[in-house]
Each structure stands twice: as structure tokens, then as C-alpha cells.
Amino acid sequence: xxxxxxxxxxxxFGVILLLLLAGYATLFAQEKAARPVISSYTLGVGSAHxxxxxxxPLRYHGTAWRFDYRRLQAGPFAPERIxxxxxxxxxxxxTHNPAGNATMWDAMIxxxxxxxxxxxxxxxxxxxxxxxIAVSGGAFYNTRNGNNPVSAxxxxxxxxxxxxxxxxxxxxxPARLIYQPSIPVAGAFxxxxxxxxxxxxxxxERKNLAHCAWWGNYFAxxxxxxxxxxxxxxxxxxxxxxxxxxTHVNHILTRSFTHLFVIGFTTxxxxxxxxxxxxxxxxxxx
Amino acid sequence: MLGLIALLLAGCSTDDTLLSDWPDTPxxxxxALWNIMDRRYCFFDRKDVDWDEIHRIYGAxxxxxxxREELFDICAxxxxxxxxxxxNLVSGFNTSAYREWWSxxxxxxxxxxxxxxxxxxxYRQTSGMLYGFLPQNVGYIYYSTFSQPVGEGNLDNxxxxxxxxxxxxxxxRNNGGGELTNVETLVARFIDRPTLVGYISHKTGPGxxxxxxxxxxxxxxxxxxxxxxxxxxxVLANRSTFSAANNFVAVMKHLPQVRIAGATTGGGAGVPFxxxxxxxxxxxxSSAPMLDALGQSxxxxxxxxxxxxASIPPGTTDCxxxxxxxxxxxxxxxxxx
Numbered sequence: 001x002x003x004x005x006x007x008x009x010x011x012x013f014g015v016i017l018l019l020l021l022a023g024y025a026t027l028f029a030q031e032k033a034a035r036p037v038i039s040s041y042t043l044g045v046g047s048a049h050x051x052x053x054x055x056x057p058l059r060y061h062g063t064a065w066r067f068d069y070r071r072l073q074a075g076p077f078a079p080e081r082i083x084x085x086x087x088x089x090x091x092x093x094x095t096h097n098p099a100g101n102a103t104m105w106d107a108m109i110x111x112x113x114x115x116x117x118x119x120x121x122x123x124x125x126x127x128x129x130x131x132x133i134a135v136s137g138g139a140f141y142n143t144r145n146g147n148n149p150v151s152a153x154x155x156x157x158x159x160x161x162x163x164x165x166x167x168x169x170x171x172x173x174p175a176r177l178i179y180q181p182s183i184p185v186a187g188a189f190x191x192x193x194x195x196x197x198x199x200x201x202x203x204x205e206r207k208n209l210a211h212c213a214w215w216g217n218y219f220a221x222x223x224x225x226x227x228x229x230x231x232x233x234x235x236x237x238x239x240x241x242x243x244x245x246x247t248h249v250n251h252i253l254t255r256s257f258t259h260l261f262v263i264g265f266t267t268x269x270x271x272x273x274x275x276x277x278x279x280x281x282x283x284x285x286x
Numbered sequence: 287m288l289g290l291i292a293l294l295l296a297g298c299s300t301d302d303t304l305l306s307d308w309p310d311t312p313x314x315x316x317x318a319l320w321n322i323m324d325r326r327y328c329f330f331d332r333k334d335v336d337w338d339e340i341h342r343i344y345g346a347x348x349x350x351x352x353x354r355e356e357l358f359d360i361c362a363x364x365x366x367x368x369x370x371x372x373x374n375l376v377s378g379f380n381t382s383a384y385r386e387w388w389s390x391x392x393x394x395x396x397x398x399x400x401x402x403x404x405x406x407x408x409y410r411q412t413s414g415m416l417y418g419f420l421p422q423n424v425g426y427i428y429y430s431t432f433s434q435p436v437g438e439g440n441l442d443n444x445x446x447x448x449x450x451x452x453x454x455x456x457x458x459r460n461n462g463g464g465e466l467t468n469v470e471t472l473v474a475r476f477i478d479r480p481t482l483v484g485y486i487s488h489k490t491g492p493g494x495x496x497x498x499x500x501x502x503x504x505x506x507x508x509x510x511x512x513x514x515x516x517x518x519x520x521v522l523a524n525r526s527t528f529s530a531a532n533n534f535v536a537v538m539k540h541l542p543q544v545r546i547a548g549a550t551t552g553g554g555a556g557v558p559f560x561x562x563x564x565x566x567x568x569x570x571x572s573s574a575p576m577l578d579a580l581g582q583s584x585x586x587x588x589x590x591x592x593x594x595x596a597s598i599p600p601g602t603t604d605c606x607x608x609x610x611x612x613x614x615x616x617x618x619x620x621x622x623x
Binding site: 051053056057058059097098099100101102142144145146147148149193194195196197199200202203204205250251253255 | 305306307310318321322326328378466467486488489490491492496498501503504557558559560561562564565566568570573574
């Protein structure tokens with residue numbers, strides 16, 4: 001028997017997806033505007049705390065590295081109110097068991113794209129909230145296990161995303177404080193059964209591998225708090241990036257917590273063909 | 287936000303997932319081992335083992351002032367109650383193994399006798415296989431471990447070289463197993479159509495009876511252009527034929543042109559999973575049961591084909607009666623085939 005809360009998530013999934021698709025469908029129906037792109041490239045390093053009971057009942061701790069490309073731009077439609085975002089992340093974690101004699105690697109790639117409605121309640125403050133679609137994939141690899149060395153991860157979700165931007169000055173230097181969280185709400189993710197071998201999947205036993213994701217069995221939060229020190233069109237970015245990833249299905253629990261210090265740079269750019277655009281109306285991402 | 291996250295994560299009970307914080311003490315490690323086996327091991331019912339009673343007996347022998355070696359010995363004795371060659375506890379100073387599954391039986395094999403008295407040391411070797419012609423125009427392949435990958439090109443060369451033989455002997459005595467994919471690669475040379483070779487299931491939860499419906503394992507023949515073998519085959523096995531090698535014998539036994547000669551294999555029909563204890567010891571246990579093409583478990587071994595039982599009398603140093611029987615079966619000199 002399915003619970004009422006379970007039923008509400010596919011519906012929510014559909015609503016968010018429809019809103020995103022409807023927005024994209026109107027992309028070319030709107031007036032063209034010059035929309036500068038804010039691109040950021042960051043490298044992060046920090047601590048990782050991992051558990052995957054398909055591989056081991058113990059918690060592993062170690063180091064995490066991560067690269068992110070983030071892109072913000074005024075939306076393809078209603079650019080005065082909408083901000084679009086796109087992120088690509090690559091992460092690698094190397095962790096050890098409590099005794100220090102076993103190693104687990106975790107490599108993941110994530111791609112997401114979303115649209116947000118934004119407001120500017122104060123001249124120096126911008127807020128935005130919206131939805132996103134995201135896909136991710138990767139694997140945990142425990143080097144000491146024989147027939148169960150790998151726990152593969154894959155998901156496709158829709159979720160909530162947000163943005164808060166506060167402009168201020170440090171002395172004469174312009175600075176910007178940014179907070180950007182993302183939380184998947186519903187979707188689908190991969191998991192083998194409790195004791196299923198990947199050899200069985202290779203043989204063709206592929207039933208029950210895809211699971212409906214909701215907050216009862218799949219919870220993730222990816223958030224960035226960054227300070228941009230602005231030097232013209234470029235900024236030095238320093239900050240904190242945290243990620244929580246937790247799944248619980250088929251009696252298998254997976255958890256990954258990372259806390260990273262990030263450093264990188266941000267650029268703001270605009271591609272313009274002067275022969276086509278004699279005058280431009282600039283609309284920023286926020 | 288943090289409160290919401292804490293509430294969500296706290297709401298995900300971990301009772302069924304085994305994630306735990308056992309302390310790295312003798313008691314903590316013992317409880318970890320017992321619980322891991324309780325939830326992962328697949329043959330409790332088949333072996334008629336009362337695991338709760340085992341906990342009562344061996345748990346009473348655990349004390350917090352015992353040494354690591356003493357703890358290891360008690361844990362190893364507890365695991366031996368399962369009578370399973372796929373169950374091992376691995377530490378930096380010892381690896382436990384239940385050995386009675388082979389030590390209580392005659393060895394029935396000497397590679398040196400075959401190398402010396404049947405080939406006069408004149409044989410070929412490639413891809414972990416020793417092969418050559420016996421004088422009766424019978425091909426012979428000895429495969430010592432399925433851990434050694436079987437190359438498709440190597441198999442082409444071996445079977446092309448032996449193509450003129452009247453029959454083929456595949457000797458997997460003392461083969462302790464390895465990769466199941468190597469079994470498939472080898473068997474694919476001896477079938478000419480997709481063939482049901484067995485079933486596999488897995489645990490769907492921590493309960494002793496939580497198993498998936500057995501899934502059909504279908505092997506496909508080697509692709510066109512690869513060397514195949516359709517003539518009679520005798521597979522030689524002994525008690526030390528175990529795990530993937532046991533599976534190979536179980537698969538071959540049900541092919542129409544194949545007979546199994548020698549002794550009952552050692553079994554090992556549960557594909558093992560790995561786990562670990564807080565002190566860093568690793569543990570391996572049978573977790574996914576495999577069945578033969580008739581749906582029967584071969585955990586206790588695969589018997590030779592009717593009329594193909596043979597053994598090597600103790601003290602025999604210049605001949606291999608099991609190999610001799612196989613040759614006579616293939617050359618029609620024995621009425622047993």
C-alpha cells in the first residue's frame with residue numbers, strides 16, 4: 001500500500017517538469033536581450049565521510065576533491081524576472097575505514113539545469129527560487145572487496161534551487177556574497193537489491209533496479225556559500241561547499257557528507273555581434 | 287534548514303541496513319561478525335545451523351581482556367560451524383578457512399604424474415592451460431584456476447591444435463575456482479545454441495529466508511569464426527574442484543556430449559560477498575546461491591556421471607587411474623560410457 005505522501009511526489013515531479021518545459025518552449029518567442037553570462041570555475045578540497053552498506057557496514061573518513069563549473073544568466077524568457085543556471089561538477093573522494101587498512105574511492109559527475117524567479121528586495125540584495133533538473137552518476141569502489149567491490153550510483157531528479165546575492169564593499173573593493181543551494185525533490189535512482197551481484201545484472205537480472213526517489217529514500221543537499229572579491233569583470237571566489245547525499249532502499253544505506261573549502265574565479269562575459277546589434281539592452285543574471 | 291535535514295536523516299532508520307558503530311573491542315568485533323553473517327550468509331537453512339545458538343555458545347567465550355589472536359581463534363571456530371569453504375576471516379596474521387571439505391577426502395590428483403608419465407614433459411602451455419595430445423589421439427587440457435583469465439585467442443589456438451583428436455579431456459582437479467565469466471568463456475566453445483546452464487538468486491533482505499526468485503543463466507555459444515568443439519568430452523574432477531570450478535563441472539555435466547569422471551567435487555555454490563569488522567579484519571561469506579540446470583544446489587558438490595567414478599589408490603606414483611578411465615571412455619575401450 002502506498003502512502004499519501006508518496007503519491008504527492010510524482011505529482012510534484014510533473015508540475016516542476018512542466019514548468020521547466022513550458023519555460024523552455026517560450027525561449028524563442030520572447031524579445032532578444034543581451035544577457036551577460038556569469039561563469040565560475042572552482043576547485044574544492046576538504047573532508048569526506050562516507051558509508052555504503054552494500055560494501056561495508058563501517059563508516060569511512062577521508063579527503064574529497066571537487067571541480068565545479070557554474071553558469072548564471074538572465075533567463076531565455078522574461079529575463080527581467082527569470083535567472084537560468086547550469087552546473088557541472090566532478091568529485092572524487094578517497095576515504096579509509098576506522099582501522100586504516102582499507103580504502104574506498106567515490107567518483108561522481110553531476111549535471112543540472114534550472115530556472116529561478118528572482119526578486120531584488122534591496123538594491124544590494126537579490127533573491128531567487130526555482131526548479132531544476134539534474135542527472136548524476138558515479139560509483140563507490142572498495143578496494144578490498146572481492147565480488148562486491150563497486151556500488152554504482154545514478155539518478156535523474158527534479159528539485160528546488162535558490163540563489164541569494166548580496167553586494168557590498170570591503171574598503172574600496174567591491175565584493176559579493178553568494179549562497180546557492182539545490183535540493184532534489186523527486187525522480188528516479190539506481191540501486192541493486194540487498195545482496196544482488198553486479199554479475200547478475202550482467203547476466204540480465206535487471207528487475208527492480210530503478211527506484212522512485214522521494215525524501216523518504218533519497219535526500220541530497222548541495223550548497224555553496226562563497227565570497228567573490230571583484231576585480232572588474234573577474235572575481236576571486238573563496239568559500240565553503242557542502243554536500244549531503246543519502247539513499248536508503250532495499251535495506252542498503254548510502255551516505256556521503258563532504259565539507260570543502262573552495263577557491264576559483266568568476267568571469268562575466270557577453271557574446272555580441274555588433275553587425276546585428278547596434279544597441280543593446282543589458283539584463284544581468286541578478 | 288539544518289533542523290529539517292537532521293529530521294529527515296534521523297527518520298531513515300538504519301536498523302535494517304547494518305550500518306553501525308560497533309566498538310573496536312573483542313565484544314564489538316564479535317558482535318559485528320555475528321551480525322554480518324546473520325544478515326548476509328545464504329546457507330543457514332540448507333546447513334541446518336541455528337545461528338542464535340551459535341551466538342550463545344561462542345559469545346560466552348568472549349571477554350574484553352582477550353588478545354586479538356584469542357579473539358580470532360574463537361571467531362574462526364564459530365565460522366567453521368557453517369562448514370563452508372567460502373567463509374574466511376582475514377587478519378594481518380592469519381586467514382581462517384574451513385578445510386574439512388577437502389582434507390577429509392583423497393587427493394586423487396598429481397600434476398607431476400601427468401607431466402612426467404603421460405607427456406614426458408612435452409606439452410604446451412598458454413593462458414593458464416596446459417595442453418597436448420595423449421598417445422590414443424585424445425586431447426588433454428589442464429586448467430588449474432579460473433582466476434587465470436581465458437583468452438579467446440588462446441582458446442582458438444588450443445582447440446585448433448587439438449582439432450584432430452577423437453575426444454577431449456578437460457582436467458579441473460585441484461582447481462579452486464575464480465571468475466565465473468571464465469566459466470562462460472570456456473563453456474561457450476562447447477555449445478551450439480543458447481543454453482540454460484543454471485540459476486542464481488540473491489538475498490533481498492537480512493532475513494535468513496529473504497531470497498530472490500532464481501534467475502535463469504543462459505550461456506550463448508562462441509561467435510562464428512571462433513573455434514568450437516562438438517566431439518565427446520570428459521571433465522575430470524576431484525574434491526578440490528571448488529567454487530567456479532564446481533560451477534563449471536555442474537554446467538558441463540548437463541551438456542549432451544560431456545561426462546564427468548573422478549570424484550565428487552568440493553561444492554562452493556554460493557557466490558561470496560565481502561565485508562569487514564571494526565578492527566580491520568575482512569570477512570567473506572557465501573551470499574548468492576547458484577543452482578544447476580535442473581534447479582538443484584551443488585553446494586555439497588557435483589557427483590561424477592554414472593559409471594565414471596574413479597580414484598587414485600594411495601601410493602600410486604606412476605599412473606593416473608582417473609585419466610586412464612577417461613581415455614578408455616573416449617576411445618571406446620571402456621563399456622562404462
